[in-house]
Amino acid sequence: MPNRIIPEHVRLAAKRAFVRTTYQGYAGTLSTGLSATVVMAVVNGEVDPTTAIVTAAVTVLAPPIAGLAAFLNISSQGIPDDYTPPPATGPHA
Template identity: 45%
Template structure:
């Protein structure tokens, strides 16, 4: 009998959710936030260090918060149904079965 409150499969899904969400948030944050600051600096002819530092700080911290929110959501609510269905489809395919669409 396991003494763990959270099943290992849910912990794994939470880790994957954290990584995926953090990576997606970084791609948006870095592209949008820092690009905007650089474009404004080039347009005005001066780069202001304080707004640039704030933008970089936000761009680096916000994705981590989004990833943590994803992981905590999965840990508290369990594995989302979409994850379960995708896992079952992958397991069936690896066993030689195909889905109705495939």
């Protein structure tokens, strides 16, 4: 087995953090809508193309960027203690 800079279990946790954070970002975006300001602009017929394009770009790109930040954080600092299960206790531990 080759010697890796980042252990496999840390890489797996980082990948999971990327996916989870990205999905949570999209879930938040979809559940709240793109933006109340954009919705009001459409309703009022005052849509500025620049604002619409920038809002759409941020909506699409922000979740994967947050996921990448989570991936890099875990890759560089290791798995946070909150992500590891507590040690087993009891007669079968």
